[in-house]
Amino acid sequence: MNTKKLYTVIIFSENTVGLLNQITIIFTRRQLNIETLSVSPSAIKGIHKFTITTYTDEEMIDKVVKQIDKRVDILKAYYNTDEEMVYQEIALYKLSTELFIKMGTVEALIRKYNARILEMNEDCVVLEKSGHYDETQALFNELSETIGVLQFIRSGRVAITKSKVERLSDMLADMERKLQEKQQIEQ
């Protein structure tokens, strides 16, 4: 019960000012470090999706998610383990053009890591690779040990559950139905 592992919290919210603060203070109060964070509009218009990862145990993540779910502007919050999701992070690597060309094994490297070149000019090359943390890290390690990396950035995790639809759409449909029923009763 008390073994720590990486949990992914997925939150759907209204798009209002100050929501990120409302969510992060719930982590802060329990001394939980947010490993990664990614926020963007969801597939449903006007609704934002937060994807947050954190190392903790199941008891704690369950309580945290309930506290998040309770906030007025949050539509739905839930948590998943890695096995239940498809997930990716994206990483960008800035390298010296001169060293990159001198290296000679560029094509093999790009193929090996399934990376691609986003930008190339006389000063620098920017590679892009998406994947799990250890995969983007492996490319970073190899480049660091050989030609060196000028700049490196990795995004927060984006994740999709393996079940067939976004659970939120069912929930919204259900809520819409209830609202209509309520309005009919009132009329």
Add this chain to the structure above:
Amino acid sequence: MERISGSEALLRSLIAEGVDTIFGYPGGAVIPVYDSLYDYKDKIKHVLVRHEQGATHAAQGYARVSGKVGVTLVTSGPGATNTLTGIADAMMDSTPLVVITGQVASPLLGTDAFQEIDVIGITQPITKWAYQIRRAEDIAWAVSRAFYIASTGRPGPVVLDFAKDAQVGKVDFEYKHVDYIRSYQPEPEINLDRIAQAAALINQAQKPFCLVGQGVILGHAEKELLEFLTKNDIPAAATTLGLSAMPSDFPLNKGMLGMHGNVGPNRKTNECDVLIAVGMRFDDRVTGDLKTYAKQAKVIHLDIDNSEIGKNVPVDVKVLGNAKHTLPRITELLETRKREAWNAEFEPDAQEEFEKVIKHELQPESGYLKMGEVIRKVSEATNNDAVLVTDVGQNQMMGVRYFKYNHTRSVVTSGGLGTMGFGLPAAIGAKFGAPERTVCFFTGDGGLQMTLQELGTIMQENLDVKIILLNNNFLGMVRQWQELFFHERYSFTEMVNPDFVSIAKAYGIAAREVQKREELDEAIQEMVNHKGAYLLVADVERFEMVYPMVPAGATVTNIIMGDQK
């Protein structure tokens, strides 16, 4: 539709929400609202407090006794920060409040303008909802939403931060009540399977025991609770905030839970076979050590807040919903039972507590006045019909232990946050919330002096609040801990106090000091018969202790009775 100022739109919105009383204090960033209020004096009663903390506590007292939303109006910056303690207190104790703070004009936001503070950022952790109104067009929507959120589901405080340009801006005013927010479902759907499971567990139980929390009062489920308990003959005890949900003389009411609760309820928590928690949150002052808490029992938890269920105590049957709707559904499935033997098991504990603690508190033969005897006599002098308001500390624990209740919504005390200084302004609010009832406020010399300035509010409003100061010239509860757990090292708990009677008189408040037991009854009668505010200073035993006591973090059955000395 009419074109009016934002300030007027705010007042019209408040009136549309049924607000007739607000507690406030003017200042630079809220002057336009106060200017509009000048024209609405006949519709909205504004109570001018002496400090913004007092405004929030008064609104809390008002809300707790009336069941309505308490409203506070203050200015920006320090006005807003002074309300924080009350907002946090309301959050912990699920009190519906709408706190309106003035704010600098929106172009100045984020510039460190005079009296600008990030109210939303500061209050988000301690509110149910916090919203900044930057445009006059948003006022009606925001106010309506604020009242809906504050008063529904598990109630709580809402902050509206009202920028000055929105106050002076013009708007075509039209009010529409909000009763639906798609991301907020205040009343969860009732799961009938869980209802059946709960009823089956109770029907099979030999020794069921019910813990009654404030959720019963907030959900207006007092009648439903008594029917539930009576049908299956289930003994019950209340948390501090759940007190008065059951009348004191209700036969199945076995008293109070927790650190200074009654012996029987605490012991039986660890003897019962089914524990039914209704609208309570297993606070550490109730449970003590969770590792040894009610391990033998199956736990049924009824609450409206999903995040409370399983938070502290693992639950066997979770019944989500308003107790007003869940309890009767369970009652319907209960067998009519008589549990005479089980109920009788509370008797020896009650006897023991009476012999070792209560007798000395209520019927002392000599020595200084005891807090308990003063409290019980005041309760009886008001026929147990009064509203009890307390401050925090020994006066509070003695107050809730020895006052008696005939009616619901009779206890106003700071439970979760334990805010010293809460009492005096809360008593003012309580009197406005229930003007027909007698309000008895018990306080200590420490807590009274934290918000003493509100005597000015009592004077200005000519308010009939009975103040009973249990004076021991000590910060008594901390001193008690120092005596018990810190080798009697009384580090900064002794107080040199002013002449409280003179202070009251300076405010035009009748006052009297009583030291002798022979004078106590007569002094209490004088206070009760007096028309208007009254301060009774009772000089009580300096080294008095509140017993019984379950030390912090100890097992609930590990009870200090204080009879060893």
